[in-house]
Amino acid sequence: MGDTLLRVKDLRVHFPATRSWQEALHGERPVIRSVDGINLEIKRGEIFCLVGESGCGKSTTGKAILRLVTPTTGEIYYQGQSLYQLTRSAFRPYRRRLQMIFQDPFSSLDPAQTIQEIVAEGLAVHGLYPGRRERRDRVLQALDEAGLRPAKTFLHRYPHELSGGQRQRVVIAGALILEPEFIVADEPVSALDLSVRAEIIQLLLQLREKRGLTFLFITHDLALAKLIGDRLAVMYLGKIMETGTAASIIDQPLNPYTKALVSVIPSLHPVSPEQRLLLQGEIPNPRHIPAGCRFHPRCPVAQQEKCEVLEPPLELKQDDRYVACHLVPRPEGYVTPGIWEKRSRGTS
Amino acid sequence: MTAPLLEVRDLKVYFESERGRAQIVDGVSFSVEQGQALGLAGESGCGKTTTALAVMRLLGQGGQIAGGQILFNGEDVVQFDAERLRRFRWREVAIVFQGALNALNPVQRISNQIMEPMMWHEGLSAREAGLRAQELFELVGIERKRLTQYPHEFSGGMRQRAMIAMALACRPKLLIGDEPTTALDVMVQAQILDKLNQLRRELNLAMILITHDLALLRETCDRVAIMYAGKIAEYGRSDAVFANPQHPYTVKLLGASPDIHGDPEEARRVLTSTIPGHPPDLLDPPPGCRFHPRCELAFAPCHVTEPALITRGPDHVASCHLLENDTHG
Numbered sequence: 001m002g003d004t005l006l007r008v009k010d011l012r013v014h015f016p017a018t019r020s021w022q023e024a025l026h027g028e029r030p031v032i033r034s035v036d037g038i039n040l041e042i043k044r045g046e047i048f049c050l051v052g053e054s055g056c057g058k059s060t061t062g063k064a065i066l067r068l069v070t071p072t073t074g075e076i077y078y079q080g081q082s083l084y085q086l087t088r089s090a091f092r093p094y095r096r097r098l099q100m101i102f103q104d105p106f107s108s109l110d111p112a113q114t115i116q117e118i119v120a121e122g123l124a125v126h127g128l129y130p131g132r133r134e135r136r137d138r139v140l141q142a143l144d145e146a147g148l149r150p151a152k153t154f155l156h157r158y159p160h161e162l163s164g165g166q167r168q169r170v171v172i173a174g175a176l177i178l179e180p181e182f183i184v185a186d187e188p189v190s191a192l193d194l195s196v197r198a199e200i201i202q203l204l205l206q207l208r209e210k211r212g213l214t215f216l217f218i219t220h221d222l223a224l225a226k227l228i229g230d231r232l233a234v235m236y237l238g239k240i241m242e243t244g245t246a247a248s249i250i251d252q253p254l255n256p257y258t259k260a261l262v263s264v265i266p267s268l269h270p271v272s273p274e275q276r277l278l279l280q281g282e283i284p285n286p287r288h289i290p291a292g293c294r295f296h297p298r299c300p301v302a303q304q305e306k307c308e309v310l311e312p313p314l315e316l317k318q319d320d321r322y323v324a325c326h327l328v329p330r331p332e333g334y335v336t337p338g339i340w341e342k343r344s345r346g347t348s
Numbered sequence: 349m350t351a352p353l354l355e356v357r358d359l360k361v362y363f364e365s366e367r368g369r370a371q372i373v374d375g376v377s378f379s380v381e382q383g384q385a386l387g388l389a390g391e392s393g394c395g396k397t398t399t400a401l402a403v404m405r406l407l408g409q410g411g412q413i414a415g416g417q418i419l420f421n422g423e424d425v426v427q428f429d430a431e432r433l434r435r436f437r438w439r440e441v442a443i444v445f446q447g448a449l450n451a452l453n454p455v456q457r458i459s460n461q462i463m464e465p466m467m468w469h470e471g472l473s474a475r476e477a478g479l480r481a482q483e484l485f486e487l488v489g490i491e492r493k494r495l496t497q498y499p500h501e502f503s504g505g506m507r508q509r510a511m512i513a514m515a516l517a518c519r520p521k522l523l524i525g526d527e528p529t530t531a532l533d534v535m536v537q538a539q540i541l542d543k544l545n546q547l548r549r550e551l552n553l554a555m556i557l558i559t560h561d562l563a564l565l566r567e568t569c570d571r572v573a574i575m576y577a578g579k580i581a582e583y584g585r586s587d588a589v590f591a592n593p594q595h596p597y598t599v600k601l602l603g604a605s606p607d608i609h610g611d612p613e614e615a616r617r618v619l620t621s622t623i624p625g626h627p628p629d630l631l632d633p634p635p636g637c638r639f640h641p642r643c644e645l646a647f648a649p650c651h652v653t654e655p656a657l658i659t660r661g662p663d664h665v666a667s668c669h670l671l672e673n674d675t676h677g
Binding site: 053054163193194195197198201202205220221222223224226227228246247250260261262264265266267268269270271276278279282283 | 391392503504505506533534535536537538539542560561562563564566567568590600601602603604605606607608609610612615616619623626
């Protein structure tokens with residue numbers, strides 16, 4: 001695993017919320033703080049998993065990285081280049097190098113286009129390989145690489161003729177044809193059956209090996225994240241609660257939220273019922289994010305004086321493990337700088 | 349041992365289409381006792397939902413029960429007339445579907461929707477039904493005051509809870525859940541399954557849980573049936589089936605399920621030997637064992653004769669030719 005490929009700095013994405021008449025009367029402009037100040041570093045060649053429950057802001061983060069939604073504040077550095085500072089035209093090459101794969105292969109393909117047209121679309125958009133024959137060869141190659149073999153037989157078919165797994169491969173081929181370096185994969189296997197899922201995951205792992213691709217893998221499935229992820233970050237209500245090596249977080253979660261989440265995931269090696277930490281209630285409305293630690297109203301160990309008042313920073317608590325929680329002890333004698341200070345001190 | 353609450357014997361469900369007859373469920377047998385939970389698992393199209401719908405006699409157009417018996421408390425559901433069916437559904441067996449948003453009427457208050465079956469099926473007055481609706485909401489863990497709200501005011505988890513409350517409205521003896529928590533977040537799923545398990549104990553409710561999530565079955569169900577292409581591949585006590593899977597399909601399916609407490613190295617290794625190919629077209633199923641075209645261990649008999657269910661232990665059967673010699677040897 002190499003150097004830092006992509007860095008997310010203090011990213012915030014706030015959406016305007018619909019106003020109630022009372023709010024309108026007081027001239028308030030309520031916002032939904034979908035992503036509320038996150039920092040990430042993704043290394044070249046790794047699979048970085050972003051996990052969390054619905055509405056935690058993981059998909060929005062993925063889209064913001066690719067400039068598919070407008071951030072409120074923050075910066076994305078790709079190989080040191082700030083993506084948000086680029087003009088539209090200067091950003092175009094990055095559109096090609098950074099690709100996205102969506103969840104639902106049933107709605108993300110145009111039903112009226114043939115597979116060849118769908119896969120070649122990116123080439124047309126970027127004006128690559130203008131020759132007809134050349135373009136067809138590229139499509140064949142991408143289909144083959146995505147595991148649709150023999151590729152020729154797929155060229156003139158339509159999405160409805162394909163199974164769910166095959167459609168997801170078409171989506172992947174459409175991304176691959178642009179020879180990307182970095183792929184945001186948003187729940188790419190959630191809609192698929194077990195055996196098909198396994199095939200697609202295998203394909204993604206192979207692509208990383210062969211092409212040295214880097215992935216931001218967004219999923220709600222922690223078991224899957226442990227299986228394929230090098231590192232992961234757990235999000236809750238727009239913030240990162242814990243981040244570090246994937247397997248170590250899941251085997252030994254430190255943040256109370258991560259602990260609870262891991263404990264209730266069904267397993268073939270079930271934990272004893274006493275070890276299950278069932279949280280009460282549901283995730284609060286992101287319009288009204290609780291003060292202090294945003295997890296405190298549901299946290300089994302929250303302390304009034306600290307957790308309800310002060311937002312815990314994401315700080316280093318163990319080897320390579322950053323946790324946002326007042327109650328997780330810091331290393332002995334360790335003066336905690338913020339994540340960025342620590343990093344810059346280490347590298348400079 | 350008491351007689352099972354539900355006993356399905358050699359159930360066959362065929363669908364007629366323009367291209368011919370599809371044997372969606374082909375000779376499925378299982379039983380569920382009071383207070384017990386049975387899990388039906390398998391990939392899309394394996395017939396697990398159709399089996400459940402057949403138990404409730406809710407097969408849509410073109411579908412018909414072509415053979416077998418569905419004994420509920422000793423009575424054959426297949427023979428029920430319309431009037432008996434009306435009493436059977438909801439009062440004896442109820443079902444919770446996956447998409448609660450689609451199953452609830454958006455322009456009616458939740459309270460009306462919960463009260464309706466009670467008034468229809470049990471002839472309760474609106475007042476009585478209203479009181480029971482309040483009890484039911486408490487039972488599934490939603491505040492009473494939210495009864496008068498509309499479905500869009502509920503979160504996904506609450507809608508699913510409301511669906512469960514509705515299914516329990518007429519105090520059924522058997523509850524069928526068709527992927528009842530699949531669309532929900534893990535914490536909400538855990539909350540709902542806890543609630544279902546609690547109800548099972550308190551009301552001695554029997555349950556059939558349909559899901560593709562094997563780990564979920566492992567944790568909730570006493571018994572499991574693994575289905576493949578309309579047939580039961582393996583059936584038995586869940587601890588036995590998961591500790592010691594016998595059918596090659598079960599083994600592969602378990603290998604393809606990432607496990608939170610599993611060893612990732614091991615899991616990645618297993619993942620590279622996934623199940624090749626696709627489930628067969630049920631309009632034209634392969635001869636012999638329906639799994640043989642995808643089975644690495646298939647040998648001569650698998651291409652020709654259909655394997656029978658072979659006993660592999662107390663309360664544990666699997667249908668595979670490989671196990672035949674094994675029993676004697």
